[in-house]
Structure formats: structure tokens, C-alpha cells
Amino acid sequence: MNQKDFKQYSNKLGFQTGSLKPSIYALCDYELLQKYKISLKYYLNICKKYNIQIIQYRDKINTLDIQKENLIYLKDNCAVPIIINDKIELIDYADGLHIGQEDLDSYVKNNRTLSLKLIRTKVKNKILGLSTHNEVEILEANNLNIDYIGLGAYRATTTKAVENQLGDKLPYLAKMSKHPVCAIGGVLTDDIINNTTFNVIGSGLLTNKRN
Numbered sequence: 001m002n003q004k005d006f007k008q009y010s011n012k013l014g015f016q017t018g019s020l021k022p023s024i025y026a027l028c029d030y031e032l033l034q035k036y037k038i039s040l041k042y043y044l045n046i047c048k049k050y051n052i053q054i055i056q057y058r059d060k061i062n063t064l065d066i067q068k069e070n071l072i073y074l075k076d077n078c079a080v081p082i083i084i085n086d087k088i089e090l091i092d093y094a095d096g097l098h099i100g101q102e103d104l105d106s107y108v109k110n111n112r113t114l115s116l117k118l119i120r121t122k123v124k125n126k127i128l129g130l131s132t133h134n135e136v137e138i139l140e141a142n143n144l145n146i147d148y149i150g151l152g153a154y155r156a157t158t159t160k161a162v163e164n165q166l167g168d169k170l171p172y173l174a175k176m177s178k179h180p181v182c183a184i185g186g187v188l189t190d191d192i193i194n195n196t197t198f199n200v201i202g203s204g205l206l207t208n209k210r211n
Contacts, residue, residue: 022192025182026052027202030059030070036206040070044078046205050189054198056098058085068093081127088122096127098150101137104130116144129182133164135173142178149177150200153185154193157203171195 026047033043047055057074059067064087071093074082081095091097099119107115120128131150132138141149154170165185166173174181174195183193184200191199 022190022199023053023197024050024189025054025056025198025200026050026205027184027200028055028057028074029202030057030067031061032203032206034061038206040073041077044074047078047080050201050205052080054081054083056083056085056200057094059087064090083127083129088119091123091126094126096129096147097123098129098131100131101133112140113144116146120145131184132177133166135176138173138176142176146179148180148182148197150182150184151177151196152183152187152200154183154191155186157186 028040028043033040038046055074055078057067057071059070062070067084067087068090071082071084071090075093075095083096083098084090084094085098086100086103088097088099097119103119104112104115107118116130127148128146129148129150130141130144130146131152132141133152138149138151151166151170151174153165154167156165170183171194174183174193180197181195182198182200183191183196187193187199187201188204189199189201193199
């Protein structure tokens with residue numbers, strides 16, 4: 001799904017900043033799926049239940065070949081954009097890429113703007129998202145050729161160490177972004193966070209699991 005298609009897709013489904021009803025961006029962490037004994041097939045059933053609009057696939061444990069197979073499975077079995085976390089080498093099998101702040105320092109040292117340009121060259125016109133955590137990172141992101149930012153952490157989470165918990169500051173910071181904002185970190189499915197477009201939900205979708 002290219003950038004133009006994504007924008008049309010977003011407009012059609014009403015992904016608008018400040019919407020009273022949050023859209024859900026599912027964080028599919030393969031390690032969590034294993035912990036809860038959930039298959040990709042059943043995970044997609046959960047996504048349908050919650051009317052998920054985007055899925056980000058994160059995998060820190062499998063080989064690239066297995067990750068490729070899983071991405072292909074997700075794309076073949078659901079009709080929403082599939083974003084790969086970090087693994088730019090798998091971009092051909094996904095609709096987009098999500099990167100962290102550390103990735104902007106991994107391409108060209110001391111030149112984050114040029115690093116992003118190189119990443120965009122590889123991603124081409126697919127969706128590109130960037131994690132942010134504070135005002136400085138948001139303002140920098142405003143000048144980058146990306147499609148959305150992840151902003152958090154909103155709350156403390158049991159699945160990842162959180163150094164900076166934004167809480168009620170998140171809506172204020174989100175308002176600074178010229179890009180759509182995805183609230184992340186301890187976010188619940190029914191949270192309504194002003195000035196954001198998506199609630200990013202990871203383990204919260206797996207609570208009512210079935211084997």
C-alpha cells in the first residue's frame with residue numbers, strides 16, 4: 001500500500017486528529033504472541049474484533065526468513081496496512097516501516113536529516129513512522145519526510161521499560177506535531193487522548209486470549 005493509497009484509506013475511514021473515537025493501531029509483538037500462546041491466525045481474529053486499522057509487526061526473536069513468512073501471511077490475510085518495525089531489509093514485504101530515534105543515528109553519524117533521507121530512499125513511497133518522546137523530537141520530526149509519529153509513553157507498561165511517562169502531557173505535545181500522532185505505551189482500547197489519531201495497543205489486545 002503506497003503513501004497515496006494510505007492517505008485515501010485514512011480519509012475514507014475518518015482517521016482525523018482529535019476524533020472522539022480513537023482508531024486502533026495494533027502492535028503485533030511476536031514474543032508476546034508466544035507468551036500468550038496466540039497464533040498469527042488467531043491474532044488476526046482479535047484484530048477483526050477490535051476493527052484494527054493498522055498492524056505493526058515487531059519481531060526480535062525470529063530469523064529474517066521467518067519474519068518474511070509472517071509478514072507475507074499477515075498481508076495475505078488482512079486488508080489493513082502492515083508496518084514492519086525497524087527491519088528496513090524487509091520493507092518489500094510490508095506497507096511501511098516504523099523506526100526509533102536510535103535509527104536516525106545509525107546511517108549517517110551526526111546528521112539525522114540525511115539519515116532519514118536515506119531511509120526514505122529505501123522505503124520509497126510507503127508509510128514511514130518515527131518514535132518520539134518529547135518536544136524536541138516532535139519539532140525535529142516536523143521537518144522530516146515521514147507520515148506519522150509514535151508518541152509516548154502514555155502510561156507505564158509491563159512489556160517495556162519506560163523512562164519517561166507523559167500522561168496528561170501527551171495531548172499538549174501531540175498538538176505540536178504536523179504529522180498524525182499515534183499514542184503509545186500503556187494505552188487502552190477505550191482511551192480518548194486529544195490531538196491524536198491512533199491508540200497503539202500491544203498486550204492490551206491479548207488479555208482475553210484463547211489458545
